[in-house]
Amino acid sequence: MPDPNEQTRIDMHAARSQSTIHMDAVRDYLYDGRTEWDSHVKVVETMKHDPVFDKSQRLFMTRSDRYKRGLTMTNRIYELSQLHGWTTKQNTEAISLLDEGVPMNLHSLAFEPVIMSQGSPALISEYGKLIASRGILGSYLQTELGHGTNVSQLETTATYVPATDEFVINSPSVTSTKWWIGALGRTATHGVVQAKLILPSVGGKEQDMGPHLFFVQLRSLDDHKVLPGIKIGDIGPKAMGGMASVDNGFARFDHVRIPRDHMLSKFAQVTPEGKYVQPPHAKLSYGGMLYIRSSMVTSAGWTLAKGATISIRYGTVRRQGNKNKSSGLESQTITYPSVHYRLLPILAHAYVFIQLGRNLTKAFAHMTTRLASGDTSLLAEMHATTSGLKVLITSTSIQDLEVARRSMGGHGYSGFAGLGRIYAEYLPAATYEGDNFVLDQQVVRAALKSYSNLMSAKSPSTDILSPSSYYLRLLLPCSKPTVQLTNGLWKDYSVAISLLEQRAALMVQDLAGHSKSADANVNQRVSKAVTEAFVAAQVGLMIQALPLGDTDNRVIRDLYRLYLLTTLESSLLDFLSFKIIVPTTDGADPVRSLRAEIAGLCLDLLPNAIGLTDAFGFTDWELDSALGVQDGAVYDALWEKAQTEPLNREEVTSGYSDHIKPMLERGQRLAGSKL
C-alpha cells in the first residue's frame, strides 16, 4: 500500500497526464494571447523571489504590520516598474498579484478615473501628471457614517464664498463624518470629496445644489501631517480580517477652505459670482463608477480561478472513503459526484467571467470614446449591464469561494488553505460599488422601462431593444420560442439560452402586471433572471467564437454548457412556476433529465479538471495555499506551514505558570488528589 503522502504527487502527476487539452493554448485563450501571457510571466518572475513579496508571514501579523507591509510592497512595485520599464497594465497586474487590497487600489480605481473624467482642464493640467505618476496619493470620499446608498442625503457641505473665491468644506454632524474611505486613514495626501454644494442665497435662502465633487488636499506633502481643520483616522479592523492592508478611514472637516477651481467642474460649474452652470447631461458623471464595476467582472473571474484551482487540486490528491477494488486506494474526493458537482461549476464561472470581463472592458473603452465626443447614448445601456453583472458576479463568487473552501473538509478551514483569506477579502464586493440589493432594484427598473417602451411602441420590434433587454423580443408575437422538450434536448446549448431568455421575458412581463402585489423578494428574482439571460446570450457568443483546436474547443464548450445548464438548474423553480418547462408528451420529467445531463457533463469534464485549472497559469506563490500546491504534496505543505506557527516557538506556553498551572492545581485539590 503506497504511503498516502507519496501518493499525492503520483495522483497529481496522473491527473495531468490524462488531460486531453493543450494547456498552453487554453492558457493563451484565458490571457488573451501569448504576448499578454509572456508579459504576465515577466512580472511574476520579477516579484516572486523578491523577499518584499514573501507571503509566508502575513497570517501571523497584526493589522498594523499588514498595513505597513502593504506600503512596502506598493513602493517596491513602483521601484521595480521603473527599473524594468513596466507598462501601466503591468503595474496594475503587479498590484493584483499581491493578492490583497492595498491603499494604492483606490488611487487607481477611484481617485484617478474620477478626476480625469470629471476634472476641469485646468485641474487636470495642474495635477494630471502627478496623479498618473503617484506624486500625490488619492482617495475617494463619498460615503459618510450616516449615508452610503442614499448619496442625495450626504451631509458634508461645500459652501461657496464669492468674497474669497473659495469653497468651505464642512462636516456639520457626527454622521456627516466621511467613513470607509480606502487609503484615507494613514496614506492619502489628497481626496475627492463628495459634498452638498451650497451657493449664496438668492432671496434670503442658501441654495443647496446637491452632492458635487471637490478636490481636497488632506495631508502635507512635506511631512505627511494632516492639514489644519481636518481630523482623520483609520476606522478599525474589518470583518474576518479582510482588507487588513487597506487603511479605510474617516474624516471630519472643520470649515476647510479650497479654491473654486478645485471643484471637479468638467460638467457642472460655479461662476466666480456663485452662479450654477448646469451639466449638459445628468448622467455624465456615472462613467467612473461604471469603470470600477466592469473591472470587477474580470477580477471576479480570476478570484474564482484561484478558488477552483485550489479546491480541484486538493480534491484530486485527497483520498477519503470508498476503496477502489483494483488499486486498494481510497477514492479521490473529486470523484464523488457530490464533490465535483460543487466544484466544476465554479471552474465554469471562472472561465465565463474572465471572458465576460474582457468583452465588458472593450465595451467600456468604446463607450468612453463616444462619451468624450459628447455622445451619451451608450451610457444607459452600460449602466444597466454593469449593475446587473455586478450583482450576479459578486453574489456568485462569494458563494463559490465558500463552496470551494467547504469542499475541502477540515483542512479547508486552515488559514494555510488560503480560501478563507480570499473570501474575507472579497466579501465586501457585495456591498461596495452599490449594495447588491439596491442595485437589483435598478436592474428591475431598467427592465420594466424597456418592457414598457416595447409594449407602448407603435410597432413593437426588436429594433428598439438593446443587448441588455434583447430577451424581451421573445414577447413579440412573431418570435414565439419553439423549445421542444425532446430527448437529447439538453445537449443543444442554444436551448438553454433560449429558455433563460424566455424566463426573463416572462418574469418581467409578470412583474409589470403584478407590480402592486409584488412580494418581498421579487426584485432579487427578476434581476437575476434578467442578468442571467444577458450572460447566457453572451456565453452563446463565446461558444460560437471559440478560437482553439477541435479538442480544446470541445472541452471548453462543455464547460460553457455546464455554466448554462447549472444556471438553468438553479432557477428551475421559475421555469416550473411559469410553466416554461412542462413534462414532455412522452411523460419524461425534464427536471430529472436536466440533472442527469449535468451529472454526465461533470463526468465528461472531470479528466480535464486539472488541465483546465493549470491553464490559469498560477504559480504557488500566487496561490499561497498549502492545499493548492502545484505538485500535489499537500500534506508536506501543511506540515511545513504548521512548523512556522509562532505559538510553537515556546516549548512550554508562557501562559502555563499563570493560568494552566493554577487551573490544574485547583482541580487536583478539588478532586482530592495530587498526581
Next chain:
Amino acid sequence: MPDPNEQTRIDMHAARSQSTIHMDAVRDYLYDGRTEWDSHVKVVETMKHDPVFDKSQRLFMTRSDRYKRGLTMTNRIYELSQLHGWTTKQNTEAISLLDEGVPMNLHSLAFEPVIMSQGSPALISEYGKLIASRGILGSYLQTELGHGTNVSQLETTATYVPATDEFVINSPSVTSTKWWIGALGRTATHGVVQAKLILPSVGGKEQDMGPHLFFVQLRSLDDHKVLPGIKIGDIGPKAMGGMASVDNGFARFDHVRIPRDHMLSKFAQVTPEGKYVQPPHAKLSYGGMLYIRSSMVTSAGWTLAKGATISIRYGTVRRQGNKNKSSGLESQTITYPSVHYRLLPILAHAYVFIQLGRNLTKAFAHMTTRLASGDTSLLAEMHATTSGLKVLITSTSIQDLEVARRSMGGHGYSGFAGLGRIYAEYLPAATYEGDNFVLDQQVVRAALKSYSNLMSAKSPSTDILSPSSYYLRLLLPCSKPTVQLTNGLWKDYSVAISLLEQRAALMVQDLAGHSKSADANVNQRVSKAVTEAFVAAQVGLMIQALPLGDTDNRVIRDLYRLYLLTTLESSLLDFLSFKIIVPTTDGADPVRSLRAEIAGLCLDLLPNAIGLTDAFGFTDWELDSALGVQDGAVYDALWEKAQTEPLNREEVTSGYSDHIKPMLERGQRLAGSKL
C-alpha cells in the same frame, strides 16, 4: 430635521414602546423559566465588569495573545466558580459567554463524555474526579492529517505487548499525524487517542482490530513539558481568524507505551493474553458524538439569536433612502421588505432551534438512562435525528449569519459589527462532528431503510415508524393527505407541516425507485426534505404547547408559522416538481399566494421585532457589537470604537519615511514637478 445620530436613540425607544409582547414572559420562555434566567443573570453580572473578560481589545491581538487571553479567562472562570459556588451548568454558561472557542471546550464536550461513557470502571475511578474538576486537561485525538471522515483508515497504531501488559502507540507516517485536535497544541495534559488496535499474531499475522480509544498522558504534570516520544505543536491559524483562542494541534507518537488498562474498555476489551473481547453492541460507542451534536442545536439557536439581535437592531435605527412624507425622515432599513424578509426568518430560526435543542437535550438524557441499563433501542433513532439536525442547523446558521451581516451594508463589514467574528468562529460547524455532505448520506440511508422496512412489512402501519420517519405514514394507503389548496390555506400551520411531510415521503419513495439513476445532489435534497419534515412536526408541537398569554402566544405562533412558510418557500421546487402543490381549481397560483402570505406575515411581526430580540436578554457585553447596542446609538459606538484602532496612535504612520515618501518623491520626479 433631527440629527441622524440623535435619531437612533429615539428610533430604538419608539420600537420598544410599540412592542405588544410581554418581554419578560417571552424571555423566561426562551430560558426555560425564571429560575434559569436568574441564574444566567448572576453569571453575566459577575463576569461583565471583570477586566479579564473585557472584549474590547481582541480584534487587535495576535493569535498568540488571543490564545493566552483564552487561558486567562478560563482560569478566571473556575476561580469565580469556586468563589460563587456556581453549578456545572453555570460554568458551562460562563464559558459560552466568552463568545469564542477556548481550549476547555474540548475537555468538556469531547474528552470528559468519551471517558465517562466508554472508560472502564477502573479508569473512571482513577481519573473521573480529576477530569470533572479539571485537575487534568483533556483533548480528543481522532482526526489525522490524512484521515478525517474515514475513521476506519486511521493509521495510528496501538499494538498490544503481552510481555509488559502495555500498548505501544505509534505514528507510522506523515499522514498518521494527529491533526486539528482542539486544546492539543499547547494546553492539554492528556488525550483520548483513537488508534488501530493491533493484537498479537494468531498464526503468523498480526490482527488489526480497527480503531479503538486509548487514554494517553501527553504532558508532564510537573512542568507541562511534552512527554518523551511525543512531538506536539499547534497547526496554525484558522480561516478568517476563526477559533483564534483554540490551540488545535498536531501530535506524532514514537512508540509511546501506556498500560493496558488505559484502553477505554467499558465495551470492547483486551485480555492480558491479548485476546479481544467483543462489545455487546456495535454502536454503543456513539453516545459521545450524539451528545455534542445535540448540544450543537442549542448553541446554533443562541448564535442566531445574536445575529438576529444585531441586524434587527441596526435595521431599526439605520435610516436610508425613501423619505417618509410626514416625518421627513428617511425610512428605517428594516421597513424595506427586501430587508425584513431577510432578517425575520433568522429570528424564527433562532426561536425554533432554541426550543428544538431543549427537547433534544431531554431526549438525549432519556436515551443515556436507557443506555446505562443496556437498552440500545433509542440509539439508532437518536443517531438519525441528530445527523439530520446537525446538517440542517449548521448550514442554516452559517448562511443566516452572513445574510444578517450583509443586510447591514458597509458597516456590516466592520470588525466592530461583530457578525464577521461570529461567522468565522461558527463556520467549521459545517465540517466538524461529521462533514455535512457525508452526514447527508447517512440521513438518506436511514430514511431508505425506514422506507423499505415499512414497505416490506407484512401489514405496514404507523406502529413501525419512529418520530424521525413518521412522515412516511403518508405513503400508507389509509392516510392520503387531504390538503386542499383553497384560499386562506397558508393561515393554517398544519397545512405547511403536512406538505413538508408529504414532500419528504414522496422524495424518499422516488429515490428508492430511482437510486440507480440518482443525480449528484440528490442526497442533499432528500436529507434536507427528511429533516425539514421532522422539524416541521416538532414546530407543530411547539405551537400546541405554547405556554404564554394570548397576545404573546399569538406573536410566537406567527414567528413559528414564518419558520414553516419560509421553509416551504425555499423548497418550492420540490413541491412543484413532485406535483404536491398544483394550481387550485379556481386557477389561483399557490406560489404567488405563499409569497404574499409570507410578505404579510413579516409585516405583522415587524412591530414586535425589537421586543422578540430583546427577549434573548443579551447585554452589550455579550453581543460585543457596535451595531447591536441596546440603546441604538450605533454611530456613537462606531465612532468610539474607531478611536481605539492602534493605527491611529501615530500621528504620521511609521511607514511614511520608508515607503510613502519615496513613492511620492519618485512620482513627483516622474511628473517633473515638486509640490
